Amino acid sequence: MSTWHEIGNIQDIPQRASRLVQTEEGDIAVFRTSNDDVFALADRCPHLGGPLSQGIVHDATVTCPLHQWKIDLKSGEAIAPDEGCAGHIPVKVESNIIYIEL
Amino acid sequence: MKEKLVLVGNGMAGVRTLEELLKLAPDTYDITVFGNEPYGNYNRILLSPVLAREKTIDDIMLNDISWYEDNNITLHTGKEITQIDRINRKVIAADGTTAAYDRLLLATGSHPFIIPIPGKNLNGVITFRDIHDVEAMLEAAGQYKNAVVIGGGLLGLEAAYGLRTQGMDVTVVHLLDSLMERQLDKPAAALLKHQLQEKGLNFKMEAQTESILGAERVTGVRFKGGEEIDADLVVMAVGIRPNIELAKASGIHCERGVVINDTMQTYDPRIYAVGECVQHRNETYGLVAPLFEMGKVCANHLANLGYARYEGSTPSTKLKVTGIDLFSAGNFNGDDSTEEIIVQDQSRGIYKKVVIKDDKIAGAVLYGDTVDGSWYFQMMKDNTDISEIRDQLMLGQHHIGDAGHGGQNAAAAMSDDMEVCGCNGIGKGEITKAIVDKGLFTLDEVKSHTKAASSCGSCTGLVEQLLVATLGGDYSATPTEKPVCKCTDHTHDEVRAGIRKQKLTSIEAVRDFFDWQTPDGCASCRPALNYYVLAAWPAEAKDDPQSRFINERVHANIQKDGTYSVIPRMWGGITNPDELRAIADIADKYKVPTVKVTGGQRIDLLGVKKADLPPMWADLNKAGMVSGHAYGKSLRTVKTCVGQEWCRFGTQQSISLGVDLEKLTWGSWTPHKYKMAVSGCPRNCAEATIKDFGVVCVDSGYELHVGGNGGVKVRATDLLTKVATEEEVKEYCGAFLQLYREEAHYLERTAPWIERVGLASIKKIINDNEQDRQALNERFLVSQQYSQIDPWAERASEGVEAYEYAPIKVIKKEAAK
Ligand code: SRM
Numbered sequence: 001m002s003t004w005h006e007i008g009n010i011q012d013i014p015q016r017a018s019r020l021v022q023t024e025e026g027d028i029a030v031f032r033t034s035n036d037d038v039f040a041l042a043d044r045c046p047h048l049g050g051p052l053s054q055g056i057v058h059d060a061t062v063t064c065p066l067h068q069w070k071i072d073l074k075s076g077e078a079i080a081p082d083e084g085c086a087g088h089i090p091v092k093v094e095s096n097i098i099y100i101e102l
Numbered sequence: 103m104k105e106k107l108v109l110v111g112n113g114m115a116g117v118r119t120l121e122e123l124l125k126l127a128p129d130t131y132d133i134t135v136f137g138n139e140p141y142g143n144y145n146r147i148l149l150s151p152v153l154a155r156e157k158t159i160d161d162i163m164l165n166d167i168s169w170y171e172d173n174n175i176t177l178h179t180g181k182e183i184t185q186i187d188r189i190n191r192k193v194i195a196a197d198g199t200t201a202a203y204d205r206l207l208l209a210t211g212s213h214p215f216i217i218p219i220p221g222k223n224l225n226g227v228i229t230f231r232d233i234h235d236v237e238a239m240l241e242a243a244g245q246y247k248n249a250v251v252i253g254g255g256l257l258g259l260e261a262a263y264g265l266r267t268q269g270m271d272v273t274v275v276h277l278l279d280s281l282m283e284r285q286l287d288k289p290a291a292a293l294l295k296h297q298l299q300e301k302g303l304n305f306k307m308e309a310q311t312e313s314i315l316g317a318e319r320v321t322g323v324r325f326k327g328g329e330e331i332d333a334d335l336v337v338m339a340v341g342i343r344p345n346i347e348l349a350k351a352s353g354i355h356c357e358r359g360v361v362i363n364d365t366m367q368t369y370d371p372r373i374y375a376v377g378e379c380v381q382h383r384n385e386t387y388g389l390v391a392p393l394f395e396m397g398k399v400c401a402n403h404l405a406n407l408g409y410a411r412y413e414g415s416t417p418s419t420k421l422k423v424t425g426i427d428l429f430s431a432g433n434f435n436g437d438d439s440t441e442e443i444i445v446q447d448q449s450r451g452i453y454k455k456v457v458i459k460d461d462k463i464a465g466a467v468l469y470g471d472t473v474d475g476s477w478y479f480q481m482m483k484d485n486t487d488i489s490e491i492r493d494q495l496m497l498g499q500h501h502i503g504d505a506g507h508g509g510q511n512a513a514a515a516m517s518d519d520m521e522v523c524g525c526n527g528i529g530k531g532e533i534t535k536a537i538v539d540k541g542l543f544t545l546d547e548v549k550s551h552t553k554a555a556s557s558c559g560s561c562t563g564l565v566e567q568l569l570v571a572t573l574g575g576d577y578s579a580t581p582t583e584k585p586v587c588k589c590t591d592h593t594h595d596e597v598r599a600g601i602r603k604q605k606l607t608s609i610e611a612v613r614d615f616f617d618w619q620t621p622d623g624c625a626s627c628r629p630a631l632n633y634y635v636l637a638a639w640p641a642e643a644k645d646d647p648q649s650r651f652i653n654e655r656v657h658a659n660i661q662k663d664g665t666y667s668v669i670p671r672m673w674g675g676i677t678n679p680d681e682l683r684a685i686a687d688i689a690d691k692y693k694v695p696t697v698k699v700t701g702g703q704r705i706d707l708l709g710v711k712k713a714d715l716p717p718m719w720a721d722l723n724k725a726g727m728v729s730g731h732a733y734g735k736s737l738r739t740v741k742t743c744v745g746q747e748w749c750r751f752g753t754q755q756s757i758s759l760g761v762d763l764e765k766l767t768w769g770s771w772t773p774h775k776y777k778m779a780v781s782g783c784p785r786n787c788a789e790a791t792i793k794d795f796g797v798v799c800v801d802s803g804y805e806l807h808v809g810g811n812g813g814v815k816v817r818a819t820d821l822l823t824k825v826a827t828e829e830e831v832k833e834y835c836g837a838f839l840q841l842y843r844e845e846a847h848y849l850e851r852t853a854p855w856i857e858r859v860g861l862a863s864i865k866k867i868i869n870d871n872e873q874d875r876q877a878l879n880e881r882f883l884v885s886q887q888y889s890q891i892d893p894w895a896e897r898a899s900e901g902v903e904a905y906e907y908a909p910i911k912v913i914k915k916e917a918a919k
């Protein structure tokens with residue numbers, strides 16, 4: 001059964017940056033964009049597993065640090081012509097507190 | 103309501119303009135397209151391989167009907183616009199269809215020229231322009247024997263070759279004594295003719311066609327002087343004329359073409375024109391690369407951005423006949439004001455000529471070995487001063503050294519299964535297939551679709567050759583100056599100048615000032631802009647960590663498993679037992695899996711967890727060590743040899759000089775990484791002649807070498823100058839580094855930078871003008887005041903950017919319940 005987990009205040013993530021949530025099922029990258037949207041993806045690039053949390057965030061996209069694939073934060077899908085998906089995790093922000101659903 | 107945009111001419115230039123427009127402003131217009139031909143948009147260039155049955159019509163479709171539907175474009179195929187009603191702003195087709203416009207785009211291409219001689223309308227007399235023509239030729243090839251192609255230019259020869267491969271006996275008739283006279287000089291043309299004869303073509307040179315014979319279908323051709331030859335098919339390929347009838351009839355000012363200004367507007371400001379139908383600054387064009395540049399500029403204005411300008415193009419050519427390698431660009435014939443360097447190897451069928459004017463390349467013709475075509479072409483467009491490399495010019499770029507693609511330099515000689523990109527394992531066949539099937543035109547497109555040339559880049563030259571060989575033009579190298587990235591059309595130099603002039607001190611300010619097309623920029627432009635503002639305004643600009651690549655953001659190199667490596671500075675390669683003991687203890691304490699001596703004379707601790715970085719740095723700081731910037735576009739290492747301090751041959755104190763240079767320059771951010779070395783004598787044990795700045799000590803002083811590069815493409819340094827004292831070495835070192843910091847493009851190392859601008863121009867600033875040199879050095883020293891702060895110390899003990907190193911949350915199973 002999935003539940004919502006509080007993970008911290010939106011201010012704890014700088015704009016255009018990402019921070020990690022460590023879980024026993026693997027790391028999750030939580031991103032904050034320049035207009036304060038928050039997204040969460042598995043911290044594994046669909047290419048060769050690069051840590052997306054370490055990439056550069058621009059608009060609602062992250063560029064993987066290892067070989068520069070671009071991943072759409074909204075869906076977790078790689079942007080064409082690349083193909084693949086970094087599992088996308090539901091997020092909500094209430095009164096500046098971020099929750100993710102696991 | 104949306105404005106209405108109507109395109110007349112569903113060809114390569116018009117549709118490319120729409121594609122560029124949709125990228126910039128997808129929702130601005132209701133778009134309607136009229137095309138005379140009954141198809142979507144196809145790649146006209148590849149009609150030649152279709153004729154040779156190397157490709158099919160389906161292969162060469164660029165935008166099929168569904169593309170128009172997907173983008174809500176109304177497409178009228180097979181309809182010719184015969185009238186533009188400029189007063190009521192609508193176009194009218196031959197069948198009566200009309201469409202209203204707010205803005206109109208003309209891209210009507212050109213007409214093949216038909217020589218006005220008797221018999222020109224007989225059956226079997228055709229031109230070579232569209233799918234219909236190719237189908238007619240293929241049909242004739244199936245039924246008849248003798249073909250005559252009138253015109254020995256690019257198109258004529260491609261038609262002739264295609265018909266020959268279909269089994270016809272082909273004679274090429276040419277008015278002059280030399281083939282392709284607009285692209286080749288006489289010696290190259292002679293080689294070409296010889297090679298085409300070997301492929302089975304016949305030639306009739308200096309022959310003027312007087313009439314075409316036959317009653318209903320052509321039976322022969324008669325020349326001036328009375329000679330006749332048999333023909334069942336005559337292809338006229340004597341040139342093209344811009345198709346301006348429609349524009350002219352509508353009262354739009356035309357000369358040879360539809361006259362347009364630098365923003366692609368005709369004399370009627372609502373009407374734009376692009377492609378072969380236009381005349382810009384008195385030039386007309388018949389190749390695709392310039393048309394695509396026009397399309398980009400036109401889209402910029404249609405999207406109401408309004409800042410791009412078209413200033414003309416310098417096209418280069420290539421013939422798409424399998425097995426023939428020729429390249430031509432610029433003023434290849436030369437004139438009274440030029441000089442020529444020629445290399446000729448008759449038995450290998452190789453001929454190369456470079457035309458030089460005022461120490462710049464003005465043109466080139468290459469036959470048989472075209473590897474260096476794009477190199478010459480690039481230097482020609484960059485206006486590079488070649489006086490310093492003149493003696494090596496004809497040996498080619500690769501003689502300076504090359505690695506990473508198995509020593510291959512000629513893509514044409516490779517078989518389809520041979521590997522082109524060694525990083526990603528991509529073969530030649532895969533790349534050429536992608537170029538055709540996916541309709542790719544530029545190096546960037548090939549990179550993103552195939553991944554070839556997208557990693558270390560050493561195979562870029564091969565991929566460019568494959569593009570040229572497949573498409574017959576140089577697309578990748580245009581325009582002369584590349585924009586910073588896809589978020590803007592502005593070039594690196596424009597942006598840098600704007601930052602200085604307008605005092606732009608943040609990335610946001612730059613994006614605002616230059617109207618960036620994306621709100622945030624991207625992973626390419628953000629690091630570049632961050633560097634540019636810091637380099638221009640060291641005191642005022644604030645570093646943006648989110649615009650740095652991960653390595654620079656966390657001051658350690660990311661490894662393939664997501665761990666990091668830590669390399670402390672070891673000044674000039676010197677260490678001592680205390681430092682080594684500290685490193686050993688730290689390696690134990692943090693369970694570092696690998697300790698390695700690097701190629702840069704220091705020690706690498708590999709496999710460190712991110713969270714361990716700050717405490718580890720604190721321990722290294724305690725032992726007196728600071729960041730080695732092994733991760734940065736910054737000063738890396740200064741290699742030294744033991745020199746006069748120990749060596750029996752040493753002429754100067756190379757160790758201490760190396761240490762001094764490293765203390766002077768560490769911490770400075772640079773366009774790309776920057777490496778130095780000091781060798782104690784010309785034996786050069788510190789390999790100073792492949793460094794960005796290398797010092798070779800000699801008895802009488804110090805030789806200063808610049809622009810060396812190990813790595814992907816080995817380049818030995820150029821000698822900048824020789825000086826007598828250590829003080830001068832330091833001044834030149836600071837001045838050269840600062841010049842590089844101020845002038846080079848982001849991610850351009852000193853080697854390509856020097857090759858682009860020419861050593862002479864650098865010498866002029868640094869050697870010839872003491873004041874300029876000193877001013878540069880002073881600017882360097884000022885900027886160092888702001889950058890010589892150990893980033894590790896800030897993070898280890900002052901809590902800078904602490905959020906980088908700890909997870910925001912750890913979720914345990916128990917907690918989940
Ligand atoms: C560690 C080291 C290899 C070693 O174990 O010896 C190394 C490791 C890497 N090199 Fe290097 N290079 C190392 C010395 C060199 C040298 C030798 C030298 O400096 O004398 C060269 C050739 C000399 C030169 O640069 O001209 C070298 C040419 C490259 C290149 C090609 C640069 C080029 O201009 O062609 C790259 C790729 C790049 O920078 O884009 C590269 C990139 C890399 C990267 C950063 C790849 C990456 O992006 O992750 C590697 C980082 C591994 C890591 O985490 O440490 N490394 N690399 C060496 C570190 C030296 C140091 O102490 O800082």
Ligand SMILES: Cc1cc2nc3c(=O)[nH]c(=O)nc-3n(C[C@H](O)[C@H](O)[C@H](O)COP(=O)(O)OP(=O)(O)OC[C@H]3O[C@@H](n4cnc5c(N)ncnc54)[C@H](O)[C@@H]3O)c2cc1C
Binds near residue numbers: 387420
């Ligand atoms: C066989 C061949 C090989 C070539 N090889 C190369 C090469 O190797 N490299 C290179 O760079 N270039 C090459 N070219 C040239 C290149 O194809 C042209 O430069 C390019 O296609 C011109 O684009 P355009 O949009 O201006 O014209 P076109 O592509 O000709 O498009 C114009 C379109 O407008 C339509 N049209 C015209 N008038 C009207 C009207 N009144 N109403 C409706 N529709 C109209 C025409 O039917 C046509 O479809 C080659 C050309 C040919 C024919």
Ligand code: SF4
């Ligand atoms: S260390 Fe350098 S040569 Fe070795 S694999 Fe990495 S980038 Fe390639």
Ligand code: FES
Binds near residue numbers: 047050066069
């Ligand atoms: S692992 Fe992300 S691009 Fe390769």
